[in-house]
Amino acid sequence: xYRKIAISTCGLFILLSVFLLSKGGASASATSRNWNITTxxxxxxNNYISYNSPALLKYNGALYVAYVGTxxxxxxxxxxxxxxxxxxxxxxxxxxxxTSAPGLTSYKGHLYVAWxxxxxxxxxxxxxxxxxxxxxxxxxxxxTIAAPNACSRTSLSSLERVLYVAWKxxxxxxxxxxxxxxxxxxxGQNFTRNAMIPPSGGLDSGPSLLAFHDTLYVAWxxxxxxxxxxIATYPGTGQTLQNATRLNIGxxxxxxxxxxxxxxWVSWDETASQYNVAYYNGTDQLQNQQSTGIDNGTGPGxxxxxxxxxxxxxxxxxxTNRGQLFxxxx
Numbered sequence: 001x002y003r004k005i006a007i008s009t010c011g012l013f014i015l016l017s018v019f020l021l022s023k024g025g026a027s028a029s030a031t032s033r034n035w036n037i038t039t040x041x042x043x044x045x046n047n048y049i050s051y052n053s054p055a056l057l058k059y060n061g062a063l064y065v066a067y068v069g070t071x072x073x074x075x076x077x078x079x080x081x082x083x084x085x086x087x088x089x090x091x092x093x094x095x096x097x098x099t100s101a102p103g104l105t106s107y108k109g110h111l112y113v114a115w116x117x118x119x120x121x122x123x124x125x126x127x128x129x130x131x132x133x134x135x136x137x138x139x140x141x142x143x144t145i146a147a148p149n150a151c152s153r154t155s156l157s158s159l160e161r162v163l164y165v166a167w168k169x170x171x172x173x174x175x176x177x178x179x180x181x182x183x184x185x186x187x188g189q190n191f192t193r194n195a196m197i198p199p200s201g202g203l204d205s206g207p208s209l210l211a212f213h214d215t216l217y218v219a220w221x222x223x224x225x226x227x228x229x230x231i232a233t234y235p236g237t238g239q240t241l242q243n244a245t246r247l248n249i250g251x252x253x254x255x256x257x258x259x260x261x262x263x264x265w266v267s268w269d270e271t272a273s274q275y276n277v278a279y280y281n282g283t284d285q286l287q288n289q290q291s292t293g294i295d296n297g298t299g300p301g302x303x304x305x306x307x308x309x310x311x312x313x314x315x316x317x318x319x320t321n322r323g324q325l326f327x328x329x330x
Contacts, residue, residue: 033287152167184237201222232244232245256268269299277290
């Protein structure tokens with residue numbers, strides 16, 4: 001049997017007007033204030049996967065999903081009809097096995113994917129771009145970053161011709177145990193790495209990245225003080241996050257971010273066991289918070305496509321105890 005998935009119906013989509021943007025945070029637009037979830041349209045994506053968080057991205061007119069299979073290999077698939085049907089899965093042979101949840105982003109006209117792989121000597125971050133024309137199983141511009149203590153999903157973003165990849169480092173020898181690692185590259189291959197202690201003092205899950213206008217945003221979940229979510233900005237270099245804001249929400253897993261209606265929208269696994277969405281306007285109070293009505297699993301992958309928000313996640317089947325991959329148009 002599949003895990004029960006509840007669907008809620010909320011309002012209409014209303015497009016009203018334009019936006020304003022202030023440095024360090026997005027001001028409320030009429031569109032974002034009035035956008036509401038319609039009845040989510042849920043589709044199952046192809047075959048079984050492991051119980052791991054998928055990555056989801058709109059790229060070149062299609063929805064791309066990267067995920068880890070039950071064989072612990074990395075796969076990529078795509079949809080050009082809003083998630084109704086998906087192309088055959090392509091196994092990424094650079095990845096090897098024991099692969100963690102991946103990240104996706106667009107950089108210099110290419111679809112980049114990153115993930116963490118582990119072996120007996122530790123972990124490494126893997127990065128390369130997927131050729132969406134040939135659907136080759138071999139990534140191009142492939143490189144690795146030694147990260148023996150990496151212990152999370154990766155997150156990717158690009159800003160001003162710089163590619164960023166972030167992950168959590170779990171070195172028990174460091175003062176706070178866990179740090180946010182961000183590596184930057186101007187060519188997609190040679191990375192400069194920086195480690196930073198989150199301003200909250202602890203790191204439970206994350207980080208996730210989003211380049212929005214001229215700013216790189218970083219989100220994570222705190223380890224202490226109620227395990228709240230935080231959003232900060234990263235200047236692109238150095239070991240300091242700036243403008244950290246503790247949000248008025250708690251939850252589980254990673255806070256995912258995407259740009260939608262010229263606002264930063266976030267999605268997370270709420271403690272009431274349903275995925276939520278809202279938009280961030282630079283303050284601790286998220287705006288237009290709504291439940292999707294979808295029982296959570298892992299994830300979510302989160303992106304905007306053709307005037308809608310989309311989430312992707314894996315939920316456990318009780319008959320096989322394996323994760324099944326789903327996507328929903330909100």
